[in-house]
Amino acid sequence: MKTLPTSFRFLASLMTLVVLFLTACGSKEGKVEGVNMLYGTESKVWKTDKELSSAGDKVKQTDTQEDERITFFANGQYSMASPAGAVNGKYTFDQPGKKIMLTPDGATTSNSFDVVTLTDDKLTLKSPDGAELRLEKE
16 A cells, blocks of 8 residues: 655645634624524514523424514614513614623613624524524525
């Protein structure tokens, strides 16, 4: 069996690393793009893709939870709808800080989430206790 020259093995290893790096960079997970990805041109509807507990375990969704939708509007308003009812309110998005705050109408407190991923079709929110809600564009 013929052995390859050291320079060829080095080049092959380098090319493998470059391919792995480019593949990893192509992933949208962990990328937070512009605020307009949240609401599109005027509004965008998001539905639950997956929910993870603070331990990282997948949380089984009920039928009601699977039917829940949240709509973000360009004017800073949001609407959460489910078969059980609807909640409307205002949101603020701190893109550099990767945080979103939701304040329901009539409430004196806000709910704050870390924005882990925000692209045109994926939104991942992390609660202060570490639970994650992964949403996808409807």
